[in-house]
Amino acid sequence: MLGRFIARRLLYMVILLVAMSVVSFIIIQLPPGDYMESYIARLQAEGMQIDDSAIAALRKRYGLDQPPHIQFLTWAGRLLKGDMGRSFQYNRPVAELVFERVPMTVLVTLASLLVTYLIAVPIGIYSATHQYSLGDFVATAIGFVGIAMPNFLFALILMWALYKWFGLGIGGLFSQGMETAPWNWAKVVDLVKHLPAPLIVISVSGAAGLIRVLRGTLLDELGKQYVQSARAVGLPESRLLFKYPVRIAITPLISSIGWMLPSLVSGSTVVSIVLSLPTVGPLLFSSLTQQDMYLAGGIVMFLTFMTVVGVLLSDILLALVDPRIRFE
Numbered sequence: 298m299l300g301r302f303i304a305r306r307l308l309y310m311v312i313l314l315v316a317m318s319v320v321s322f323i324i325i326q327l328p329p330g331d332y333m334e335s336y337i338a339r340l341q342a343e344g345m346q347i348d349d350s351a352i353a354a355l356r357k358r359y360g361l362d363q364p365p366h367i368q369f370l371t372w373a374g375r376l377l378k379g380d381m382g383r384s385f386q387y388n389r390p391v392a393e394l395v396f397e398r399v400p401m402t403v404l405v406t407l408a409s410l411l412v413t414y415l416i417a418v419p420i421g422i423y424s425a426t427h428q429y430s431l432g433d434f435v436a437t438a439i440g441f442v443g444i445a446m447p448n449f450l451f452a453l454i455l456m457w458a459l460y461k462w463f464g465l466g467i468g469g470l471f472s473q474g475m476e477t478a479p480w481n482w483a484k485v486v487d488l489v490k491h492l493p494a495p496l497i498v499i500s501v502s503g504a505a506g507l508i509r510v511l512r513g514t515l516l517d518e519l520g521k522q523y524v525q526s527a528r529a530v531g532l533p534e535s536r537l538l539f540k541y542p543v544r545i546a547i548t549p550l551i552s553s554i555g556w557m558l559p560s561l562v563s564g565s566t567v568v569s570i571v572l573s574l575p576t577v578g579p580l581l582f583s584s585l586t587q588q589d590m591y592l593a594g595g596i597v598m599f600l601t602f603m604t605v606v607g608v609l610l611s612d613i614l615l616a617l618v619d620p621r622i623r624f625e
Contacts, residue, residue: 302612303613309605310605310609314602318594321598322365322368322590322594325590332385332588332589335587376598380392381595382594384584384592395577395599398575399577401576402577402578405492405499408492409499412496413500413503413504416500416504416508417503422515422538424436424508425515436508440509441505442505443501443505444506446501449570449571452495456468467494468573470488470575471491475487476575498568507550514548515543517546519542523541547618552611553611554610577596580592581597
């Protein structure tokens with residue numbers, strides 16, 4: 298049953314990736330002009346003059362003289378072979394640029410996801426089981442602040458506070474000189490020392506929203522008849538709480554994994570720029586501002602892949618956690 302479910306979802310994933318490749322390429326092509334026009338404008342702003350024949354040669358070299366549908370078919374054909382094209386801006390293969398940043402992106406994303414749930418689940422359960430207590434009011438107030446405050450603003454405040462009061466700088470994931478050093482135990486320790494600040498910044502808003510969701514759904518479950526009946530027959534409160542209401546109330550949090558994985562990458566782009574994190578987000582921002590369509594398309598496809606994988610994982614976990622859900 299599980300194997301058939303996964304096989305069917307993998308087929309849907311292929312169809313979705315094909316559809317998203319078309320949509321993303323169309324959206325990337327929507328702004329007027331292209332990379333070559335922006336590049337020529339920059340050269341002319343610096344005082345350089347380029348004749349029409351040189352411009353035509355450059356457009357032909359990069360395939361920008363072809364109609365958009367031909368450009369897409371060429372890019373899609375290469376994508377099927379594992380070739381994501383070549384970045385105009387960096388003059389390097391897109392796959393090389395993206396996969397250079399994938400390890401740090403996956404590390405920060407998964408660690409942020411783990412921290413988000415480690416914060417949200419205990420606080421959400423406490424807030425629901427201690428409704429209208431001081432702890433509930435404090436958690437609610439912090440949750441509203443976390444939802445309302447943009448991540449990049451929190452990052453700036455944290456950077457200022459740590460530097461002013463403790464003389465600490467929290468930019469980047471490595472100390473100066475460590476980023477290009479070969480991997481060894483000292484580099485791992487340095488990475489671990491730099492991880493807490495970005496994890497806290499990225500996780501705060503996501504955790505704040507999940508706390509509100511878990512509190513609401515758990516309060517709804519605690520008020521149902523089966524909970525009152527279980528209490529009436531003397532079932533211990535802790536066993537009652539975690540065996541039934543929490544197990545059901547946590548399903549919205551599990552289903553959120555699908556959209557949280559890519560949102561942690563794309564939504565933390567400004568945070569990554571502020572904190573100088575070597576992740577995919579700043580690279581996506583740069584590719585869009587420079588109209589580097591093959592690099593932008595490659596990153597969007599990477600985010601789409603993370604989305605469909607996250608949805609598949611959340612569906613499997615939902616079926617395992619909630620007995621009411623079946624694969625068929």
